[in-house]
Amino acid sequence: MKLFMATLSTETNTFSPMPTAMSGFEEFYLRHGTATQDSPNLMTEALHLWRRRAEAMGWEVTESLAAIAEPAGPTIASTYDALRGEILSDLEQASGADVILLQLHGAMVAQHVEDCEGDILQAVRSLCPDAIIGVSLDLHCHLTEDMLSAADLIVTFKEYPHDDAAPRARELFDLALRMTREEIRPVSGMFDCRMLGLYLTKEGEMQEVVREMHALEAQPGILSVSLAHGFPWADVADVGTRVLVITDNDAELAARTAENFGKAFFARRDAVNASYPDLDTALDRAMTSTDGPIVLADMGDNSGAGAPGDATFVLREVLKRGLSDVAAGFYWDPVVLRICKDAGRGARLSLRLGGKVGPDSGDPVDIDAEVVHVASGLGQHLGEGLEPLGTMVWLRLANGVDLLVNDLRTQVYHPEAFEQMGIRLATKKLVVVKSTFHFYAPFRAITTRVIQAATPGGASPDFTTFRYLGPGSECWPFVDDPFDTAGNKLSNTHDLDQPAV
Ligand SMILES: [Zn+2]
Incomplete structure (x- = not known):
């Protein structure tokens, strides 16, 4: 048996003004067939697992591209063409494969291709019409008909935060293996829930939803159940939450199970979607708390x-209120970082921080700061994987306000990002992290209280502040009942000039 495998991952926020270029992959993660020689990260864990499983059975393994970029706007056309072309040419050079397993994101948009993963899978299918093609996707994906018609098997993560890349990769391998033995004939059914949302699976109603998916998978004939949460900050045709069910050669069961599960999920929309306080309310709540540290998630600016x-x-509001003993990060500001690095530890500088990319960044803030520490090559854990941090600088302002600035756009996953730099979070009253959910479990270990704030910005959880021209505007929450054509539409304008600070 011959196995071919690759990974390509970026999540495209089509409202972002920053294109995703080759430099975005180069600075984050780009390997040409050697990813399994590194320690695994979220999107390469699958490659490690598939190689181990295949080699244990004596299969021949061809490892192709592993390319990951921090999410931003649509990928530059030539960059996408080069990455896609590398996978296809490696596949051609390997003279095809019996089994092709890909770890893709599922929400990658290029300037000239809206459904990159569907496009890649269709191209792979035309090169290898008889191969078994399986794909593992981040649950923040847009499931499309092009993906379904090209791939035999699609499995998405079930957990958000994503700590189940390895078990999902294992399931995908197992299903592909059963196909090679002709034990199963997978067929898929999909249901569009027509809703935009963010669903944390570690507590409350979503824990039950995940349990129900596993229970369905234990039923006769059902091979896999995926809930594609969707990536809401994308004005694309296939945006929104979808259910995918794979059965053993029973199309009617797949379609019926997906529809039943999807309709039941839509009915739980209020229970699975939390509401988040705005910035003022969040800071008011944090200030009334006597326990420390309080962790406040700056959801709107999650890179x-x-x-x-x-x-x-x-930051502007923290300084305006004169709050003390605060740690906050990461501020992506390569210009400030360069100045601080050149000035070195102990330097006292007047700096103009942040607010550079566009209206979603707000205005720059002028600060007087001491450069306490500069470090490169550090990482932070996301589950088992270690994610890069770039070069970081610790800036200390008055009142014990400590900021982490870096030159690699990435969100905060783990307290170790602060602690490794020397910032003791236990001494702080407030810790501000630019993240949505991935920080959650590790930070729960250092705090009794997490406040997720609907801050303004390019990833605000208030979707009604974005202007969807496509079918996103026909989904809940824009439409009370998207299955009713007479649904009551809300206004949906993202007023970039006047962010709701
Ligand atoms: Zn995701």
């Missing part, structure tokens, strides 16, 4: 969802 990562809305 992991394509926001700039240099927004200053929270």
